[in-house]
Amino acid sequence: MAVKLSRLVRRTGRGATPLTVPELSLVLKSSHLPERVLSRALSSVASLLRLWRVQCLDLTDFWIQGHSLITLLCHQGPLSLRLNSDTLQQLTVVVYEAQDKDLTQWFLEKVGGDLTSCRLDWEVLLSLLQHSTHNITVDLRKNRLLEKNISDLLPFLGRITLKRSSSSFVKSTIRQIYDRASDCVSSLLRSSDHWINLNSRELDRVDCTALCFTLQHSHQVKVNLLWTSIPPGEIESILPLLDRVSQLSVDRKLLLSFLQCCAASQVQEGAPSPPIAVWLLRSLHYRLDFSCSSSVDLSAQDQEKALCLTTDHCRAINSVLKQNQHSTQLVQNQVQLILRDCEVEDRALRELLPILHIVKLSPSKALLLQLLDLVCEGIEEGLLRHTESLWRALDGELDLSETRLDQKACGSLALVLEHSEGLSELDLSHCQLTDHHLQPLITHLHKVQVLDLSHNDITDALTDRILQLVSTNTSIHTVRLFNNRIQDRRPFLTDKRFDIW
Numbered sequence: 001m002a003v004k005l006s007r008l009v010r011r012t013g014r015g016a017t018p019l020t021v022p023e024l025s026l027v028l029k030s031s032h033l034p035e036r037v038l039s040r041a042l043s044s045v046a047s048l049l050r051l052w053r054v055q056c057l058d059l060t061d062f063w064i065q066g067h068s069l070i071t072l073l074c075h076q077g078p079l080s081l082r083l084n085s086d087t088l089q090q091l092t093v094v095v096y097e098a099q100d101k102d103l104t105q106w107f108l109e110k111v112g113g114d115l116t117s118c119r120l121d122w123e124v125l126l127s128l129l130q131h132s133t134h135n136i137t138v139d140l141r142k143n144r145l146l147e148k149n150i151s152d153l154l155p156f157l158g159r160i161t162l163k164r165s166s167s168s169f170v171k172s173t174i175r176q177i178y179d180r181a182s183d184c185v186s187s188l189l190r191s192s193d194h195w196i197n198l199n200s201r202e203l204d205r206v207d208c209t210a211l212c213f214t215l216q217h218s219h220q221v222k223v224n225l226l227w228t229s230i231p232p233g234e235i236e237s238i239l240p241l242l243d244r245v246s247q248l249s250v251d252r253k254l255l256l257s258f259l260q261c262c263a264a265s266q267v268q269e270g271a272p273s274p275p276i277a278v279w280l281l282r283s284l285h286y287r288l289d290f291s292c293s294s295s296v297d298l299s300a301q302d303q304e305k306a307l308c309l310t311t312d313h314c315r316a317i318n319s320v321l322k323q324n325q326h327s328t329q330l331v332q333n334q335v336q337l338i339l340r341d342c343e344v345e346d347r348a349l350r351e352l353l354p355i356l357h358i359v360k361l362s363p364s365k366a367l368l369l370q371l372l373d374l375v376c377e378g379i380e381e382g383l384l385r386h387t388e389s390l391w392r393a394l395d396g397e398l399d400l401s402e403t404r405l406d407q408k409a410c411g412s413l414a415l416v417l418e419h420s421e422g423l424s425e426l427d428l429s430h431c432q433l434t435d436h437h438l439q440p441l442i443t444h445l446h447k448v449q450v451l452d453l454s455h456n457d458i459t460d461a462l463t464d465r466i467l468q469l470v471s472t473n474t475s476i477h478t479v480r481l482f483n484n485r486i487q488d489r490r491p492f493l494t495d496k497r498f499d500i501w
Contacts (some may be wrong), residue, residue, distance in 0.1 A: 012227040018053050022143065025058040038064045046071045066090025074104045080179045081110045085117035096124045102132045108134035116163055118142070122149050129156040137161040140169060147172045154180075157187035165192055166200040167366070170209060173223050178210035185217040194246075197224045208234040213243040222247040223283075225254060235261045239276050249284035252290045256313055259288075263319040277320045286333040288317065291362075296464035307346045314351035321355045330358065337393075339360040349374060356389035374411040387419040396424040403454070405431045407440075414440040422447035422475075429480070430455045435462050442466070446473040451480070454499075458484040461492055470497055 028038075045057070049072075060082055069091055072081060083091065092115060095107045101128070107485070108128065114244075115128075116139040125143065128136060139162045144233050145153065153160070168315065170192070177184050189196075196214060208230060215221065215238070226249050230238075235257055242248065250258060260387060262277050281288075290307055317337070324330055337352075337359040345354075349370055363371065371390060378386040398413075405428070406415075417423070426448040431437075433456040442465055444452055463486065470476050481492065481500040492498040 005422050009174065014467075018051060020053040021055065021402060023056040023058060024048075024052075024054045025061070028063070032440055038074070042071065044074065049075050050076065053077065054079060056080045056082060058445070059087065063087065066092075066094045070103070072108060073103060075110075079110060079341050080112060083111065088115070089118050089171050092118050092120065092124065092128075092143045098126050099127070099131070104128060104131040105134060113137055116142075121273050121455075122146070126152060127165055129364045132348075133159070135159045135161065138162045138164060140165045145169060151180075154182060154184050154187075157191050159183050161193075162191045165197060165200045167193075167197045170197050171201050171203070172213045173416065174210045175207060178206075178213045183217075185214050185248045188214075188407050189218060189221060192220075194220065195222045195224065198228050202229040203231065203234070205231055205234060208237060212237050213240060215244050218244050220244070220246040222249075224249045226251050228254065230254070230257070236265070236456060239265065239280065241284050242279035245279075245283040247285065252307055255284075255288065255290070256316070259320055260312070260316045263316040275324070275327065276321045277324045280320070280325050281324070282329055282333075282496055286330075287336045287338070289336075289338040290342050291338045300449070306341055306343045309339075309342055309348055311345070311351060313347040314344065314348040318351045318355050319359060325358045326354075334358070334360050336360045338361065339367050340364045342367065346367075346370060346374060353378070353386050353389070356386065356393040360391035360395060361390075365400055368398070368400065369403065369409055369412075372409065372416055376412045376415045376496075378426065387416055388421070389422040390416070391423070396422070398423055398425070399427040400431060401427040402430040405433060405437060407437060411440050414444050417441070417444035417447055420447065423449070425450040425452075427452045428456070429453065432456065433458060435459055438462060442469060444477065445469055447474060450478045451476065453484070454480040455483045458486060460486055460488055467491055467495075470495060 012257060024045075026041070035123045048054070049057075055078060057079060059069075061084070063084065064087060065088075066087055069081075069083075070088070074080070074093075075467045085352045088111065091107065095104055098104075104127075113134050116137055118138070120128075120138065122143075122145060125136075125138065126149075137157065138160065140162050150169075154173075154176065173188060174185075176182075177188065196211070196218075198211070201207075215223075221244060223245050228250075239258070239262060258280060262280050265276060290309065313494060318364070321330075335358065340362060342364065349367070353374065375386045375390050378384070400413075410433075426445075432454065435458060438453075438458060442462070445470060458481070466481070467481070470479055477498060479498050481498060486500070488491075490499050492500045
């Protein structure tokens with residue numbers, strides 16, 4: 001087809017304005033054509049390119065030996081080539097073996113410098129960089145660079161984009177840049193999309209000094225320290241440089257270390273203190289996450305054991321947040337405190353009560369019950385402010401579903417409801433609630449807009465009280481009562497706010 005099209009264009013296109021074609025694809029009906037047929041087709045395409053202005057030639061479905069594409073590389077014009085991975089791999093080797101600067105430059109221009117699908121020996125990559133001025137993109141997972149190669153790569157960092165660079169590579173690179181007092185930091189960051197990935201690395205003091213050197217020459221950089229081991233005393237050197245970090249990724253244990261170091265930092269006498277805590281919170285995107293997040297590669301050992309927050313831990317969280325609660329950044333950005341998958345003793349949890357009004361709280365259900373009990377103690381002592389703080393921290397929603405509630409827990413919940421402005425949603429489904437459990441609660445449930453009491457053991461004995469509650473309170477939007485022990489559902493069917501079957 002390419003041959004016929006080339007002949008037709010030559011016969012009809014003499015003297016005419018060249019046609020501009022955004023994209024031309026060459027597709028083979030058979031994958032077993034002889035090499036001479038493929039070469040003839042490519043020759044015809046080359047002739048066609050002299051008559052048409054083709055911007056992109058798609059050969060991803062055209063399987064041919066790399067050396068057969070040299071003619072297309074020599075085409076003068078704004079042509080880009082789209083090749084399948086096998087052909088691109090072969091063509092890369094052919095260009096390397098030719099050791100020709102012009103051919104190397106044309107090759108990289110026509111494939112856009114994108115060699116992410118290729119497995120390149122170090123000698124091939126270095127040659128391509130030395131024989132061209134074009135940028136190159138490579139996948140480091142497919143191209144294992146040895147530590148001894150890094151020094152030779154440093155002069156070219158400004159022209160290479162490193163996809164999926166390993167933390168060991170980054171660690172060795174910043175170490176070599178620091179050892180040579182090199183000015184390659186900006187080039188390294190451009191090549192890695194401004195990520196410093198030190199995931200799961202064990203850093204020594206020199207590594208930490210190299211990291212600080214890198215941060216000193218950075219701006220708006222992202223740092224990955226998930227499961228990274230940092231020697232004692234080195235976090236204090238990193239903290240003052242967090243104003244240059246736009247995103248800090250840390251595991252929950254390292255997060256505690258950062259918070260404790262931040263809380264322990266002293267104001268220099270006679271000099272204003274830099275807002276280190278604010279920089280830390282901003283780099284964490286105002287998110288203190290102590291949960292076993294699914295996005296974190298937890299070790300098996302850490303999965304077996306819940307994180308236990310001590311009084312010192314909670315005091316550090318309190319200090320960092322409370323001392324900076326009036327800063328512009330914290331006023332504009334509410335800190336999210338995620339305490340799922342944690343164990344906290346009552347004494348430690350009390351340290352968090354004074355900061356509930358400045359956080360959005362995401363606790364585990366066990367911790368939520370603890371908080372309800374502690375807040376109730378405060379109510380009994382006249383400390384009603386903790387009730388309002390807890391209500392605001394939970395954003396007006398309280399989920400205790402699938403949690404077995406005893407009479408004490410129901411009493412605590414009733415007391416909190418009594419002294420709060422109300423809840424937009426209260427989920428008490430699957431809580432094994434009986435009529436007896438619900439007695440202290442029912443007089444305060446008018447403060448709940450969406451109430452889920454489904455999958456419990458509520459009986460017909462409470463029908464009249466529930467009907468009266470809903471009929472006299474228009475603020476209640478929905479009450480879910482399905483899958484209880486209520487036999488006569490007819491009284492509930494006249495009010496659409498009841499969800500029952």
